[in-house]
Structures are given as structure tokens and as C-alpha cells.
Amino acid sequence: AIAEELGHVTYSNFMKDYYKLLSNCCEENHGEIYQIAGDGAFITWKTSSCKHKARPVDMFFDFSECLERTTRRFLKRYGIVPSFKAGAHCGKVISTEVGNFGSEMAYHGDVLNTTSRIQNLCTRLGQEFLISEELYSMLPKPLPHDYMCKKEGFFELRGKKHEILIFSLQRPLTNLN
Numbered sequence: 001a002i003a004e005e006l007g008h009v010t011y012s013n014f015m016k017d018y019y020k021l022l023s024n025c026c027e028e029n030h031g032e033i034y035q036i037a038g039d040g041a042f043i044t045w046k047t048s049s050c051k052h053k054a055r056p057v058d059m060f061f062d063f064s065e066c067l068e069r070t071t072r073r074f075l076k077r078y079g080i081v082p083s084f085k086a087g088a089h090c091g092k093v094i095s096t097e098v099g100n101f102g103s104e105m106a107y108h109g110d111v112l113n114t115t116s117r118i119q120n121l122c123t124r125l126g127q128e129f130l131i132s133e134e135l136y137s138m139l140p141k142p143l144p145h146d147y148m149c150k151k152e153g154f155f156e157l158r159g160k161k162h163e164i165l166i167f168s169l170q171r172p173l174t175n176l177n
Contacts, residue, residue, distance in 0.1 A: 014080070086130075117158055151167055
């Protein structure tokens, strides 16, 4: 809908500005953008780097704050402010080189599909950020920045044999007094 509203060239510039901010937040949180597909991105971390610091959680909320700080710039330039929802999960992936002409690295594994399915639950549950129990259990506690964690329940995700427990993470409300 945004592409249709802005037109091809303006939308391309909008996404370029959006991904520039995302890339900066990703680098600051030691993540790697594996793939950008349209208006979505897969960001990866080595599991070992997340056991002592909740990097995916920090990344999500750092990017949220970055978009909040740039609201006026996006409104002035494009008349619209970007928003996003995210899902996070952990597991093993296989990295392999694909293609006959030139090479491209591809990641394969159930973790990619599961992460995508978790992200798809965001709208249904009215949440911005959902994570799997598997990821939640390995992150250091307490979570950074006093984030509130809530069990959303068990969900049957397409392509999965068993239901998985999903948690939502939210920033605490700030006291306005």
C-alpha cells in the first residue's frame, strides 16, 4: 500500500532510508543482515553472542527508538512514518553457496521458517515483538531496559509438528508524572 501511495521512485528512497537506519542499528548490536526481501529483513547473531547480552531484544528496541527519533524527517520527506513488527527465534542453520554464476550465500533451516511464522503472529496478537520460548530461555535475565515479557500462549505454526510457546516483549510504560 505504501509503494502504491508513494510511487516507485519515492518508495525506493523511503526504503533506502529505512534500511540505512536498520543497518546502523544492526551494526551497533553486532547483528548481520542476512537477507532483505521487499520490506522485511532477516537479521542473524551467533547464539553464543546472545547468551550474555540480549542482542535481538536490544536491536528491536534500539531500532524502534531510532524510528521514533526520525519521525519528523520521514513525515517531511515522505508524508509517512515507517513501522515494523518482528519475530525472533533461535536454532541451527546451514550456510551454503548457491548459484551457477557468481555466488550467493544462502541460509537453510527450520529456524528461518519458524521465525517468519512467529513474526506473522504479531498482527493477530496485536504485538510488535514476539519471541519463541527457545530464544527466551537462553537470553540473560533480567531482560535489558526493564522490558516486560508476557506469555502469549502455545501456537501451532504452519509447517511445525508441535505447538510452540510464544512470548511478547514490550517496553514498560514510562511514568509521566
